[in-house]
């Protein structure tokens with residue numbers, strides 16, 4: 192019955208369903224996009240939440256971290272991660288392929304922080320140079336090539352993976368040498384790679400109590416705090432997007448309200464006939480509400496479907512993986528938008544349906 | 559209750575009228591002005607009787623029909639169907655009583671455009687769970703001469719055919735009374751005759767027919783004609 196009535200005025204029904212479709216699509220897709228954005232951002236940034244950077248507190252006159260500091264940090268880290276003390280400078284890098292300026296790090300145990308694309312990073316870095324991806328490309332370096340760093344020659348033992356991610360120690364245009372290559376003996380920073388975000392903050396706390404008990408000797412920078420800020424930003428963005436989408440569903444609701452109102456006024460006499468031949472108010476109400484819900488279900492299904500397709504399409508046009516699209520929280524957005532659409536339809540159909548059903552049959556029949 | 563009613567009322571054991579109005583008054587209030595649409599109407603219609611109601615425009619004919627059809631309640635007076643006082647029924651009970659005892663035929667047919675003839679006839683039974691009236695509907699349509707038009711929609715039927723579908727619809731619940739407001743008003747004379755023949759047959763089956771009309775022809779088919787002037791019965 193409800194379906195029949197809807198197919199009668201096909202154009203009007205289609206327009207109303209389109210309204211719902213757009214509303215649900217807007218909610219679902221904006222919600223999805225926001226979620227996907229947040230998910231892929233945290234997938235890209237996820238790793239840095241596990242890192243801590245410990246630097247000398249220059250405000251307190253500390254210019255470098257000595258071996259006692261390194262020992263203290265190593266003890267604080269314990270088995271929850273790895274502390275990598277870094278000596279930092281920059282200099283001229285040259286090879287047969289040309290020359291360039293680059294960052295030069297000194298580290299004996301860089302394996303915890305970096306991954307090699309070619310060659311291997313030894314656990315104990317005693318000799319040879321580990322070069323970043325960009326450096327290798329610019330200077331046309333291979334495993335075994337010679338590289339000259341500030342007039343000392345080294346053999347390339349590993350070439351690092353190009354890191355697109357945001358990392359505190361970006362190795363792309365850097366060279367990592369053994370500590371022995373440096374004259375300086377005080378470290379510029381200690382990077383701690385923890386096993387998880389939680390252990391990172393535990394370690395941070397321990398480092399602070401151990402090294403900063405008498406004076407603020409070091410500053411400990413938790414990268415997870417950036418993540419939190421980013422997360423907050425994304426959830427704000429998401430709420431904003433959903434708000435916009437909500438407005439469009441309200442607009443759709445108004446149009447459904449209008450459609451229902453029009454269709455009940457148009458069918459006043461019919462409803463009068465139904466009432467006259469003994470159909471109860473409640474049954475009329477149910478038929479009209481069923482129409483509204485059917486509209487909502489049809490529009491909502493297509494809206495959610497299109498939003499889902501759009502999200503999948505996103506994978507092909509944007510640097511986003513299927514892994515962040517095909518997750519449960521996205522399905523929640525789709526389903527939520529669908530349910531919301533149906534509810535809006537039901538609510539906006541309620542008043543016109545109630546009004547039509549409670550109209551006195553005599554008046555309805557008069558037309 | 560439904561069962562009991564349908565089982566007892568087609569058999570007229572006593573001499574109680576099919577429907578009876580006792581001193582019915584209906585007044586309308588419009589903007590402080592009171593109109594007596596009906597000013598004390600006494601009327602009794604026997605089972606199987608064909609009654610025509612005529613009268614000038616605004617004399618209260620439709621008002622009378624609405625009260626007879628339990629679509630409206632009188633300001634004072636009583637309505638009795640088969641000796642049962644239905645004046646004080648609730649809205650819901652009145653709807654049920656309407657469904658059980660009364661069939662309606664309207665001037666402009668009022669069929670649902672999206673439904674076939676058979677489905678239109680079934681409309682009064684649409685919300686009865688577990689009841690399929692299709693068989694009876696087809697039987698009724700065949701009876702009114704539309705056995706070959708069962709699956710046609712109203713726009714595929716002529717006015718006379720549509721009105722016959724409406725008559726079949728009015729009969730689907732085996733009513734005791736069929737009420738018709740200007741049943742031939744939108745039909746040409748010949749078609750009017752076929753409809754009135756149909757009403758005649760309905761009466762012969764023991765159902766009372768009450769028709770409001772401006773059409774003189776209707777009165778020639780009726781057993782009795784009453785004239786309503788300013789809410790008062792003048793002849794009958």
Ligand SMILES: Nc1ncnc2c1ncn2[C@@H]1O[C@H](COP(=O)(O)OP(=O)(O)OP(=O)(O)O)[C@@H](O)[C@H]1O
Pocket residue numbers: 586587588593594595613614615616617618619620621622
């Ligand atoms: N809902 C209403 N509110 C106020 N006055 C009404 C209402 N319905 C009918 N009336 C008045 O009651 C009187 C009788 O109206 P009714 O419709 O019964 O006349 P009728 O005999 O059917 O006329 P017609 O032959 O033109 O159909 C008229 O004066 C009309 O104006």
Ligand SMILES: [Mg+2]
Pocket residue numbers: 619620621
């Ligand atoms: Mg009238």
